[in-house]
Amino acid sequence: MGGLFSRQISRRSLGVVARSLAVGVLGAAMLAGAAQAQNNTVRLLVGFPPGGGTDAIARMLAEKLKDQLGSSVIVDNRAGAGGQIAAQVLKTAHPDGTTFFLTHDHTISILPQVVKNPGFDPAKDFVAVAGFATFVNALAVSGGTPAKSVNDYVAWVKSAQAGKGTVGVPAPASVPEFLVKLIGQKYAVDLQAAPYRGSAPMIGDMLGNQIAAGVGSIPDFIENHKAGKIRVVAVLGGTRQALLPDVPTFAELGLAGFEDVPYYGIFAPAGTPKAAIDKFAEAVSKVVAMPDVRDRLTAMGLTVGYMSPSQLASREQAYTKVWAKIIKDSGFQPQ
Structure with missing residues (x-):
């Protein structure tokens, strides 16, 4: 009798253990899936608050990029100091291909020349991914x-x-x-x-x-x-804007020297794998080639034009050089 009872208890115990193990395995699988989904989420940093032009551009591109990348793309606004805060976040981000920074010329080309300790060095801390437009x-x-x-x-x-x-x-x-x-x-x-x-x-x-x-x-x-x-x-710029044909350029008014126009680009933390950069760049090239995207960006006053990683890097370096002279000639001292 005692032996039979013991065998029944043992079977019940084994059943409980088996069910517990099954639940544990299922739970682990769910957690792993959630972690994988989270890891596949791409974060697109923006250095300005919601409601501005840069934020609107980022949100439009993020919506289209998710289909090209097969991942969720969220816009992460880190506003303040002309994009300096977002740039510092990018510098410390893990270079695993899930964090990018959409910005214009100010944060990358101008800010490091006018702030003594910006907390980042674009040449060392960032890598160019893709450019998609210029503006005035x-x-x-x-x-x-x-x-x-x-x-x-x-x-x-x-x-x-x-x-x-x-x-x-x-x-x-x-x-x-x-x-x-x-x-x-x-x-x-x-x-x-x-x-x-x-x-x-x-x-x-x-x-x-x-x-x-x-x-x-x-x-x-x-x-x-x-x-x-x-x-x-x-x-600014060398010619009048198609959206504003009746508005003169500053050069027409006698204020020359501002013909080199700013750019919009996307950057990643230094050390990001080339495969991840190439994948994101290709996705951007496909998105900006979409007629509805080009139309919407053009309507916002942008001149749409895809730039590869190397083209964006060259554009950034040239623009930085132009403004280095303007800043120096103005007598401005970094603060």
Whole structure:
């Protein structure tokens, strides 16, 4: 009797153990699957807050890239310091092909030249992945001013503001800030740049007539310009923009030296495997070749054009060299 009871207990124990093992194996498999899904998620860093031009571009591309990569692509906004915070995050990210940084010229080419300790060195810490567009910056005035041209704006500053004006810029020590200084010098008015944490809050203040003018990119301004809420009065670059055929270039107005236009590109942490870089670059090339993507980017004021990793690296180096001279000639001291 005792032996039979013992054998029954043993069978029951074995059954419990077997079920426990099965549950454990299933749980481990589920955890492994979740971990794998998480590891397959691609993070696209953006150095500016939601609502601005760069964020809008990143979210549009992320939606298309996920199909090309076969992975989820999330936009991770690390706003602040003109993209410096996001760049520092990229530097410390594990170079496994799951973290990339979508940015424009300021963070990569300008910021390391105007900040003493940016916390990253693009030449050592990053690797170029793909470029997809160029764009131009512009001067725009708010609806609260009567100005319809640069000359109108200057006249208004002189008459209504005692010769002193404040112009918003998306980031400190940026191309827009240098442009504000040069505009003031050319027209003999005291213009002071007011740095914001990205274009979205700057444009918000322009729409609320808290600030009379701003310098930013065409993608930042174009929708509100079309709506008549702000007015773009001059653009950089060597030629007028197709979206703004009636708006003169600064070169036409006698302010030369800003013909080399900025770029948008994607970068990865140094050490990222070449296979991962090539895969992402190929995905970008396919996405920007899509007619609907090209149309949407063009409508935002971008000139769409794919750049391979080597082409983006060359573009970044050339642009950095151009601005090294402008910054030096301006007498600006890194802060």
